[in-house]
Amino acid sequence: MSEPDCLSILDVPRIRADFPVLGREVRPGVPLVYLDSTATSQKPKQVLDVLTNFYRAHNANVHRGIYTLAEEATAAYEEARAKVAAFIGASSPEEIVFVRNATEAINLVAYSWGRANLKEGDLVLLTELEHHANLVPWQMLAAERGIRLEFVPVTPDGALDMEALPELLALEPKLVAVSGMSNVTGFQPDVKSIARAAHDAGALVLVDGAQLVPHAPVDVQELGVDFLGFSSHKMLGPTGVGVLYARRDLLEAMPPFLGGGDMIRWVKLREFATNDIPYKFEAGTPPIAEAVALGAAVDYLRSIGMEKIHAYEQALAEYVLPRLQEVPGLHVLGTTLERRGAVFSFWMDDIHAHDVSQVLDYYGIAVRAGHHCAQPLHTKFGVTATARASFYIYNTPDEADRLIAALYKVKEKFG
Amino acid sequence: MSEPDCLSILDVPRIRADFPVLGREVRPGVPLVYLDSTATSQKPKQVLDVLTNFYRAHNANVHRGIYTLAEEATAAYEEARAKVAAFIGASSPEEIVFVRNATEAINLVAYSWGRANLKEGDLVLLTELEHHANLVPWQMLAAERGIRLEFVPVTPDGALDMEALPELLALEPKLVAVSGMSNVTGFQPDVKSIARAAHDAGALVLVDGAQLVPHAPVDVQELGVDFLGFSSHKMLGPTGVGVLYARRDLLEAMPPFLGGGDMIRWVKLREFATNDIPYKFEAGTPPIAEAVALGAAVDYLRSIGMEKIHAYEQALAEYVLPRLQEVPGLHVLGTTLERRGAVFSFWMDDIHAHDVSQVLDYYGIAVRAGHHCAQPLHTKFGVTATARASFYIYNTPDEADRLIAALYKVKEKFG
Amino acid sequence: MEDLYREQILDRYKAPRHRGHLEDYDIAYEDDNPTCGDHIRIELKVQDGRVVDARFDGQGCAISQASADLLLDEVIGKPIEEVKQISKDDLLEILGITLGPVRLKCALLSLKVLKAGVYGLGA
Amino acid sequence: MEDLYREQILDRYKAPRHRGHLEDYDIAYEDDNPTCGDHIRIELKVQDGRVVDARFDGQGCAISQASADLLLDEVIGKPIEEVKQISKDDLLEILGITLGPVRLKCALLSLKVLKAGVYGLGA
Ligand SMILES: Cc1ncc(COP(=O)(O)O)c(C=O)c1O
């Protein structure tokens, strides 16, 4: 992939103009090259405008008020829910629960569905690719309830070992919980095939969509996903809000998770009845303005088109990966170009990831260093920490060139 | 209390100028009179500026990044924690856990501390004043674990029956969980005396500070509070963030609640170790921008002074209550002028609260109608729904006059 | 207000035409809106597949009560099969006002009760 | 970079003076920073209440390793009571750089290990 080929897919300069932070200099004369969208994305002014306009003109609490502002706020909040539902192909807005982030979405499933449906000895099948968000909640349940955990192995090139799947599914897991895209290797598992096989084996399917939803078209019905969790802040929206999608019949059968206002139908001193879905799972004042702004982020992404975004990032991956691999002594964790996003975790011989990231920062390049909340995956590859450069719609091949150039400087400095 | 007396306490016109939404008209020619701050407060431009500036200049994920933006974001987020700690007199920022809202704060205590420390037959002492947020989590624990619940009764004037307390404490509750200020009657229980008595009886003390913290000076050490939960959105900050304060030794001993990134020290495939407090309780990407903006809200409140705010609202209460009570057929739920904030829930003979609120909206006056998430309290007073007018630092006695005048119109219309 | 509390609605609220109970009915159903305490009970007398008389009772806001009264205007005299066809939009047209999400629930409670009744939930 | 990776730090990282182990030591302690895998072990030989020799070993980023090496410069020859007085600020002054919150943890790991050792956690 060449630079111009990439840029024929997406009008990146025009997109960049929407993101105020991209005009920033890290130090006088050193412009920001933001390559950490996997941790959190930047926000376009269209999203910030909706966010502040909500507070400046319509702010009120939702669902109960009869006055003008409250009705406007409620309508905006519910409209955001409908936008999110349409964005991921849910069959109705009631299948969308607003939570804080992908992490809470998965915990909600573990606490509510998990504690109601899993008993000692039951199996939850995970993968070695998983982010801590899709490991720790199940470990907690294993410690509390004695459920068992098994893991689909990762291949040396950072993909999932699909050949191991049938054997693992033969153990009859109750749930298969898998990342839709690794935040380390960028690998995008074939969720549709996994879901079909899992369903055939009698398991439900949870997808950790924290990376998938911002970077690829998602249709939960067509993929056959039962639960999907993702975060607004990784898809151009604000922090403080995330989404749990779950199939209506599952949500209806699940017991409540957090108790309080709005999730109830009625309350007496010693008992309560739960509200209808999705409100049953939204206790207390929700992240109202954040959800409304997430709706604006969805609008923005749709106006570009998720197919295009996905294609652009695949093209970027083809551009970046070989160039990275040319840097002497640099090893990429995740070397497949099939089914991958533009995320590159790497380590350099004899140079700690912290030092790599620090030197890159000197050149204005923001990359993350650490285990990226996927410590078992790093352990598997025998490294404690990697540096990670991740690209989104506002990043250019030129920025990749700057990254590569700076990596040669790192080598020089520490060589 | 006369109008000028109230306004000598606080420079309300100057404060109003900071709140963009207050310039709004509900319909052409009908200015907004916002009397629903108990549900959610409006936001000053100082808070909105910090919020958008974060996204425009410093946005990054916190805690792990080494690059400039990530360090700035982390510093801003931790500075907000320190501001909140100082605001409520916590002994250190580590005692401040950022959650979504007051509701989640209380649920966190019920799930983590409650499940680790309460067993069948143990007593949690609540009050009849409580908001659903401080009822339902304990009802859920009662259903799951067989703990018992008892309630301090409410007096006919909407206060707590303190004389019943000794007898109830003699039942040796493990926890006394009480609202710092009722969102219905405006009553502000004597938390300090309750805490002292509860501690003497061997109980811990949780205060639902959702209404107290925005409206009165709070010093957790001086009050003797062990757990305090409150919400940013009711104290001039954004939605999507709230606070759990808990004493360090309690937090340290409590098991984690949500599992995922940031709350761990290390993770293997089948086990994890928890991080230090407060991170142990902050799983996944926190509401970063929201917490930073909450810090700005705290700055704003401190610049006015919580003592002054409290005095102003007490003066307003003295101004409003008698005038409300003069409206024929109008009954206020909560008639004491001692220890109260400027919240007035009322019902009118033969006119449903919905209709009251709807007619008031016609005059631009925003009040809430319903049970205000305190259904047991309404049941106790034999009403299903009340209309509620609540005042904050940007409300004037003149707005109260407009409310009263409009209530006479309501009577006319429905009389 | 002019728009929301049209004379018709206040009228029907203050002086409903169909409030009360039937001595003898074939269908009855009741339900409430727990949030605000609106409550509606509807009783229908059916002969030869046609609603020959109807009453409602209940309490709540003007919108919920007037809506029930106006709805029964529509229902009385109609074949039960046509009653089943009455839609949300039909009722809102009869009311002739635009409603926010909360008030919509008030307005539609009577229709919800009616539908549950004619579809056989009542006895 | 000029500010962060001063010659001194890169120097010490690439060619540390005190890396290794003592044949015989009175105090040893090790700890790590689990997030990034920095690891430091410090060994001290103490005679008449004075540190007569010291070594460190470990792996991690340049800051964490150089900080350990520079810290031992300070420690060797000092009475143990004075070693106990070495503060965070002292170490940062020796390093001579300004650090963000994450790197601060790297820089201070060696001091944390040293303190735990001299306060008797090690053997
Ligand atoms: C006394 C009281 N407690 C708890 C809450 C719940 O607050 P939130 O909805 O922000 O969680 C409220 C807000 O209505 C309240 O007034």
Ligand SMILES: Cc1ncc(COP(=O)(O)O)c(C=O)c1O
């Ligand atoms: C694959 C994956 N899952 C889950 C998460 C957790 O997202 P959040 O921190 O927003 O809850 C992340 C974010 O780092 C991720 O990359």
